[in-house]
Amino acid sequence: MNELVEAADEKQLTKTINRYGRVDLLVIDELGYMELDRRGAELLFQVLTEREEKNAIAIASNQSFSAWTDTFTDPRLCAAIVDRLTYNATIIETGTNSYRLAHTRARHL
Known part of the structure; x- marks a missing residue:
């Protein structure tokens, strides 16, 4: 986001x-x-629109889509972003367990 804001400025x-x-x-x-x-x-949103149906996007988030309104405070903009990201998407839910924590624990056993 910082790079995009600086580029706009x-x-x-x-x-x-x-x-x-x-x-x-x-x-x-x-x-x-x-x-x-x-x-x-x-x-x-502009970046996502530029990439739409052309190139891949991978997003990692610890929140469900329904909680993204906390990140994107404008509900319409949030809906548009989720719409862009989920159209023809493969969604992989990994659950709530932390991979990093499990990996660290496994190393110390």
């Missing part, structure tokens, strides 16, 4: 969004960990 947003649109796989980790302001959410 420097009148380089189109160039930056196009760059994110070209990578084969865009990975967004920990989505839902922090609340995004409206501007950040709108910029993310």
Whole structure:
């Protein structure tokens, strides 16, 4: 988000969004960990729209889609983002157990 905001401020947003649109796989980790302001959410929406049905996106989140309204505080924008991400998507739910914690515990046994 920081890079997108800086690009917008420097009148380089189109160039930056196009760059994110070209990578084969865009990975967004920990989505839902922090609340995004409206501007950040709108910029993310632009990136997702640029990639729509062209290139893959992998998102890791510790929240269900229904809880994303805490991250994207505008309900309409949240619905649009979820709609973009879930259309023709493969959704993998791993449950609530932490992989990192389980891995650490297994190493120490």
